[in-house]
Amino acid sequence: MTGAEPGVEARRLAGALLEGALSGRDGLAAVQAGKGFSALPSPDRAFARACAxxxxxxLGEIDLALDSRLKTAPPQQVRTLLRIALAQRWVLDVPAFAAVSSAVKLAEREAKTRPYKALVNAVLRGLERDPAPPAPPQANLPDWIAARWTQSWGPETAAAIAxxxxxxxxxxxxxxxxxDAEALARALEGEVLPGGSVRTRLRGDLTGWPGYADGGWWVQDAAAAVPVRALDPRPGEAVLDLCAAPGGKTLQLAAAGAAVVALDRNAARLRRLQENLTRTGLTAEVVAADAERWDDPRTFDAVLLDAPCTATGTLRRHPEVLHAVRPGDVADLADVQHRLLDAAADRVRPGGRLVYAVCSLEREEGEGQIPAFLxxxxxxxxxxxxxxxxGAPETAAGPQGLRLHPGQWxxxxxxxxxxxxxLDRTA
Known part of the structure; x- marks a missing residue:
């Protein structure tokens, strides 16, 4: 397909991406890796992903609006068509005629959805004439997560996160x-954040941005840059980065002049880390191994453990994580983190230091780990x-460490x- 307006196939694959994301943690990536998605022109791939x-x-707001118009639940494929059409209208500001007509065309294509094409048309046009009332922010969270965060952080903070x-x-x-952070920020129409990260709202191909080809920077959320600053690596120190891939923190450590060992069990993800080391001209010893079973006698001046977790804190960039995580995952991963913390502690020399970090909003994975470890x-x-x-918000300070959340800043x-x-080890 060519042309300025993405076609029906792009919208069909947007639905496939959405269904993949809702099917499990790796579902979105699996659809993106498929032949159908990769065969789309680049603008259509971007459109399909933006829709999904x-x-x-x-999702919660969309479903509430649909349920206000549906007397009985339609097949899941029909709901997906409706969800993608409303995302086009509400998020991407696609004209109503394009969003509605493409949804009807998609309904006509499949035997299972063809009997519902009139319903698709009626529901979408009805919501154009008579929009659903606004929904609270928590409507977009699974019920169990909304209840958990309200209990953990209070209604106001939970609403800000949502x-x-x-x-x-x-x-x-x-x-x-x-x-020169200020110069880069000006070039990218952005700002320099506390801590030195540069933030921009520009989109598009990052490889054409100033400084990329020279290896002057790498993409890393401002919150993800905080743990290394807390570790305070110094030139010449031996530093171990456990669970290092995809490597933003490894790059920070190497840029500080430390002698870095970057360890991760996922060899494929380590290849991306090595590519970024090469692009930036930084060096680290890259090791593919399980952190708990790494057969190496070395100890280190400083150890960073960015542990595997539910990743609920990444909801701004990865909203699919909210629908992939299950209640039992929190306890299962907390046990993994417990064991990794003990393994990391054994790697710290007397007088050295350890930073434990998780991109999770669950207390069991964060604050709850510290008293038990001590x-x-x-x-x-x-x-x-x-x-x-x-470079963290003042409100991040807590009795067990720093708590950053998406409602801040x-x-x-x-x-x-x-x-x-x-966590500092006694000399």
Missing amino acids: MGALRR AAVRQEPPTDLSLKPGQ RRRPDFRLAAIDPAAV PDRGGLDGFFLAR
Whole structure:
């Protein structure tokens, strides 16, 4: 398909992306890797992904609006057509005639959906004439997550986090030392954030942005840059980055002049890390191994553990995670984190330091890990972290470490959710 207006096939694949995202944690990636998606022209791929992500960001609102017009539940394929059409209208501002007519054409294509083409037309046109009433931000969260966050963080913070789901986040860049952050921010029509990250709302091919070809920066959410600043790596220090891929924190550590070992069990993800090291001209020893079973006697001045987690804090960039995670995942991953923390602690030299971090909004994965670790390891103590010194909001300070969440910095475009704590080993 060619032309300025994405065609019916792009919209069909938008529905496939949405259904893939709702089917499980790897469903979205599987559809994107498929031949049908890769065969689309680049603008159509971008449109299809934007439709699917828009539907995920406002799924609860969309379903409430549809349910106000549907007397009985239609087949799932029909609901997908309707969801994608409303995402086009509400998120992408596609003209009503284009969103409605393409949805009807898609309904006509399949035997299972053909009997519902009149319903598709009627529901969408009805919502154009008589829009559904506004829904609260929490409507876009699965019920169990909304209840959990309200209990954990209170109604006001939970609502602020939920509101962040609806907004496509800006792009944050971490810079190598010696780069002019102010000049880059001006070139990208952005701003320099506390801590030194550059934030821009520009879209498009990043490889054409100033400094990319020279390796002067890499993409990294401002919140994800905070744990390395809390670790405070120094030139010449031996530093271990556990669970390192895709590598933004490894690049930070190497840029600080540390002698870095970047370890991850996923060899495919490590290839991306190595590509970024090459592009930026930075160096690190890259190791494919399981952090708990790594057969190497070395200890380190500093260890960073960005542990596997539910990743609920990444909802701004990955709204699909809200529909992939299950209640039982929290306890399962908390047990993994417990074991990884113990393995990381054994790698810290006396007098050294450990930073534990997760991009999760669940207390069991963050704040709850620290008191239990300190009981197991009395040779460590919790160190205070000044939020301002590491480029975090002042409201992030807590008794167990720093808690960043997507409702912070709303006037600047928000942050990913992170918990981090610094644990110093006694000399």
